[in-house]
Amino acid sequence: MKRAVTLALKGVGHVSPNPLVGAVIIKNDEVVAEGWHHKFGGKHAEIDAIDNAIGIDLTGSTLVINLEPCSHHGKTPPCTTAIIEKKFSKAIIGIKDPNPLIIGKGIDILINAGIEVISGVLENECRWLNRFFIKHITTEFPYVILKAAQSIDGCIATSKGESRWISGEESRKRTHHLRAFVDAVIIGRRTAEIDNPTLTVRDVTGRNPYRVILDSELSLPQSNKVFSDNEKFKVIIVCHENYRHSKKAENLRAAGINILAVEEDEDSRMNLKEILKSLYSDYRIGSVLVEGGADIFSSFARSNLIDELHIFTAPKIIGDGIHSFEKFNINRLAYATNLKLISSDMSGDDIHSVFISTQ
Numbered sequence: 001m002k003r004a005v006t007l008a009l010k011g012v013g014h015v016s017p018n019p020l021v022g023a024v025i026i027k028n029d030e031v032v033a034e035g036w037h038h039k040f041g042g043k044h045a046e047i048d049a050i051d052n053a054i055g056i057d058l059t060g061s062t063l064v065i066n067l068e069p070c071s072h073h074g075k076t077p078p079c080t081t082a083i084i085e086k087k088f089s090k091a092i093i094g095i096k097d098p099n100p101l102i103i104g105k106g107i108d109i110l111i112n113a114g115i116e117v118i119s120g121v122l123e124n125e126c127r128w129l130n131r132f133f134i135k136h137i138t139t140e141f142p143y144v145i146l147k148a149a150q151s152i153d154g155c156i157a158t159s160k161g162e163s164r165w166i167s168g169e170e171s172r173k174r175t176h177h178l179r180a181f182v183d184a185v186i187i188g189r190r191t192a193e194i195d196n197p198t199l200t201v202r203d204v205t206g207r208n209p210y211r212v213i214l215d216s217e218l219s220l221p222q223s224n225k226v227f228s229d230n231e232k233f234k235v236i237i238v239c240h241e242n243y244r245h246s247k248k249a250e251n252l253r254a255a256g257i258n259i260l261a262v263e264e265d266e267d268s269r270m271n272l273k274e275i276l277k278s279l280y281s282d283y284r285i286g287s288v289l290v291e292g293g294a295d296i297f298s299s300f301a302r303s304n305l306i307d308e309l310h311i312f313t314a315p316k317i318i319g320d321g322i323h324s325f326e327k328f329n330i331n332r333l334a335y336a337t338n339l340k341l342i343s344s345d346m347s348g349d350d351i352h353s354v355f356i357s358t359q
Contacts, residue, residue, distance in 0.1 A: 001094055001122045004066045005129055007036040007045070013207040014039040016183050017286040019067055019097075019133040021045040025053055027061040044070065046079040050086060059087040066094035066126045068119070071106040080109045093119040094126030098134045132182075135307065136286040141276050144305050146290040146297060147178060148324045149312040149350075155321030156294060161194050170348030171312040173203050175291075178310065180206020182287040184236075184279060189215040191293040198225045199291070210285060212236045212260075214296060216270055218248040222255065232256045236283070238275055240264060258283075272303045298327035301337050309339055309355040312347060 007022025015021075015037050023045035025033040033056065035048030043051070046069055050058065063069075069079040069091070083091065091110050096103050096119065107117050127134065135143040149167035150156050157163035165172070179185055180201045187199065192213050199211040211226050211234060218239050226235050236258040243249055244261035252259055260278055265271040279285040290300055300306050311324075330336060339355035346352070 001064055001066065001092065001126070003031075003034070004045075004064050004094070005122070005125055007034055008066055008129060011037045011039070013180050015042075016040065016132070017136060017284045019130045021065065021067045023049040024064040025049050025058065025061055026064065027056070027058065032056050032058075032061070044079050047082055050082060060089045061086075062090040062092060063088050064092045064121075066122075066129060068093050068095065068097040068102075068104070069106045069110070070097065070102065071109050072102060078106075080106050080113075083110060083115065084113045088115055090116040090118070092121055093117065094121055095119070095123055095130075098130075099137050131307075132287040136280055140280055141273075142183070142280050142285050143287040143307050144276070144290060144300065145178065145182065145288070145308040145310060146300055146306050147175060147310040147312075148292065148297060149175075149314065150324050151314055151316040151318040151321070153317050153319065153321075154323050155318035156292065156297075156324050157322040158318055159320050159322065161322065163195065166314045166316060166318075167312040167350050168314065168348040171314075171350045171352065174312070174347055174352060176201050176204045177206070178289050179209055180204060182209055182289045183285040184210035184212050184283075184288045186212045186214065186288050186290045186296065188293050188296040189213060189220050190295065191291070192220055192224060192226065196225050197291075198229065200229070200231075208234065209289070210234045210236055210279075210283065212238060212279065212288070214238045214270060214275070216240045216243075218243050218246065218252065218259075222252070227255065227257065233258070236260050236279070238262060238270060240270060269299060272299055272305055276305065294322050294324060294326050298325050301325055301328040304337065304357075304359060306337065306339075307357055309357075311351075311353045311355070313351045313353065315349055 004022040004024050008020040011020050022036040033049045033053035035045050037045045071078050071080045110117050132143040185199045200208045238260045241261045241263050249259045262274045338358045340358050344353040
């Protein structure tokens with residue numbers, strides 16, 4: 001199963017919004033074939049492994065797979081049919097397919113065909129592997145990772161907005177790994193204007209995510225770097241509904257930029273829940289990385305939308321600077337965002353801490 005999980009990771013950046021899936025075929029106590037889901041719309045992991053078992057009679061073999069085989073016709077035929085036709089005798093499964101319309105049906109079909117099924121193997125690892133898929137397929141909202149690089153005293157920039165570079169080279173490299181892992185990166189207009197980032201994946205192997213900029217009045221100048229590269233079609237500017245048909249919006253559309261207009265929430269801010277829901281329904285974005293700045297961080301915390309938090313803490317003291325969540329103000333501890341630390345290690349000279357929401 002560990003090997004199946006490792007194989008599944010080969011699909012990162014290519015299979016979304018589908019899950020990451022790897023498969024291993026065992027016969028006579030030996031691995032005879034492996035496979036994984038390579039890209040969205042392509043062969044599923046089971047079929048890839050079967051196709052790689054060239055010239056091998058798979059009768060009586062065992063299939064090890066991190067996710068329950070599909071039992072429905074989608075972009076490809078149901079994998080359960082191929083497993084039965086190849087006369088596998090056993091299927092070892094990590095987790096059930098979380099899709100409410102499918103969960104457990106693939107297992108039932110295999111059992112009814114006389115195939116022994118063992119499920120729940122390395123269940124926690126398999127759930128973590130597909131945490132993005134589990135979130136969006138059950139809620140129709142993307143999985144939200146928030147990443148901040150800050151000083152020991154919690155500042156993401158000086159009082160004048162200088163933030164390059166608080167964290168070190170290794171931490172920035174890890175950030176690029178995160179970008180390659182998710183479907184989209186989200187920042188606010190102020191961060192886009194001050195830092196002028198490209199938000200692309202560099203220094204590591206991986207595809208570039210969508211780049212989402214929250215710019216309520218479409219005031220970001222078109223000289224910004226995100227408007228000038230070869231992947232403008234993957235830039236989404238989110239604005240207030242009032243600007244949907246504005247001249248600024250039309251100019252951006254004419255330049256190949258996507259415009260997503262949303263209503264305000266009760267606090268006269270752009271409605272983050274509506275933004276996330278639209279990113280999923282309109283662009284099939286199943287995971288997002290929120291990179292800043294403090295206003296955006298605070299808004300996500302205020303709306304209780306953080307699933308996972310990555311904090312890179314640099315050995316610096318800034319003092320009177322811009323704090324990560326300075327606009328998130330509570331007057332009672334009961335209103336605090338509760339998180340659980342799941343890992344912490346050195347990232348060069350920085351400390352990389354990963355938390356998940358407990359709410």
